[in-house]
Amino acid sequence: MNATDPVVLPSATDLYTAAARVGGIVRRTPVYEIDGQEFGVAGARVIVKLELLQHTGSFKVRGALNTLLAGPVPSDGVVAASGGNHGAAVAWAAARVGVPARIFVPSTSPPVKAARVASYGAEVVVVDGYYPDAWVASQKWAEGRAVAQIHAYDAPEVVAGQSTLGLELAEQVPEASTVLVSCGGGGLFAGVTLAMGETLPDSRVVPVEPERCPTLHTALVAGSPVQAEVGGVAADSMGAAAAGRIAHAVASQHGVQPVLVPDDAIVAARTFLWERCRILAEPGGATAFAALHSGAFRPEPGETVVVVISGANTTELPGS
């Protein structure tokens, strides 16, 4: 969609349709309770949703698969530019529906990431340079071809796909009062917020952003998504150039204010998750937890807080 088109949010029907489509193909990721007193949170229950155990190691498969199943998929398949979670998710989803995927990966991305994308059956094209170079190459290849492109976060089918995480969570933890989610482009945040609105309307969803990737925060201040400078430890998965228009609209409608966390809080949260829980998240996947762990977000007494651990695409143990 163009910046001047009206923003289309997925409807309640779109969310439940997505759940029916992807259910039984994506994994129903587990939840479990940990003791908040281990990191200074008293008087509230803390439950983590282990979405990092999803296919390809992140929630992104939900949106990618929902988009392809909404079909029909053009004859030349699907194309994406990404060396990260989105590329792996598109490759995986394409394999599940049996269409070809061509993923353009910048040469500056670690070879292990390209290998991972290829391992799901996609054709990987390594493009000399950085992400924008890969993106340009993907667009050039797509010209004149009958090919689908899946936005990484700002399309109704993608947001509806990500919402299935929220629908699951509402079934698993019906007593949830607050849900903390990491927010990059905002596809997960928007989807989970819409899902909780349908299922547990008294709950709230709090997006958490790295201070150095404050795309939603910046959009809310500016009144619309704008380019934000991004960097820091979580930039590879959280560093969207701008928040999605859907995420911005959802945040505005719900009066949501993102919680911002510094890089050292993300690193400390990631270390705790590994050292004390044996959960190995990537920095972006640990960002929501960082808000709780660092005290940037403080639950009300008696609350049940669910924290989504959203990704695990890392090749390093904390401290190593």
Place this chain on the structure above:
Amino acid sequence: MNATDPVVLPSATDLYTAAARVGGIVRRTPVYEIDGQEFGVAGARVIVKLELLQHTGSFKVRGALNTLLAGPVPSDGVVAASGGNHGAAVAWAAARVGVPARIFVPSTSPPVKAARVASYGAEVVVVDGYYPDAWVASQKWAEGRAVAQIHAYDAPEVVAGQSTLGLELAEQVPEASTVLVSCGGGGLFAGVTLAMGETLPDSRVVPVEPERCPTLHTALVAGSPVQAEVGGVAADSMGAAAAGRIAHAVASQHGVQPVLVPDDAIVAARTFLWERCRILAEPGGATAFAALHSGAFRPEPGETVVVVISGANTTELPGS
């Protein structure tokens, strides 16, 4: 207990008493379903129980905590010789009940392991040499002191503690028909077998041993626990010098035959768990899964197989 004493198995009451004691202190670790077709298992459901997300990264805290809570604990606290999961579990449990713990660690154990034991508040004594040197030093220190020792696997309170994993699992997956558990000294195997016998008597528990740590297999062939030569990739957590008498008795009574898996199957299973599920297990923790992943264990059509992933005390990613 001495080798000539009759073997005492925990009673059903002992199991439920243990569950009441440790419930709410140990974590109720989650389960989730994965698609067996990803590794060639068709026609059966595959559910993994993520016990590696337990405190200290292994099930061992269940037995250690149950033992200390059965109390009273002598005034000088508790002592153990272990640089591994048992040492960490004893240290953690002692901290939870507020008694001092002194853990003797061999100097040949990686320093990171000693640091981990110390991080739970125990006094760590590094002893020059190998495990037997640490054990001798621990016994010497214990002489004339009022101090508790917790067996790593062959005591009724320990087995009753480990059984709480089985009681949990029976609630989480009441349709379980087979449970696969890694078997070193056999404390987990014995506990889970007794728990399933109480809760889901039509189910079966299958112990899985590395070919190079075949302690239960050797005991069943010999008619009693005997010293077995141990080695291989999982020896640090699975290399008990001999199977427990309790484990041997339980296996004999239930007509159980362990499944043996070679080291390369353990490595492949561990790699799959990380690459495809983002579960980072240690080799011993992946041993039960190796039986299913390698085809050494083949489920019956229509079965629901639960695989316990029992430990994550590793400092290496597969392939790194």
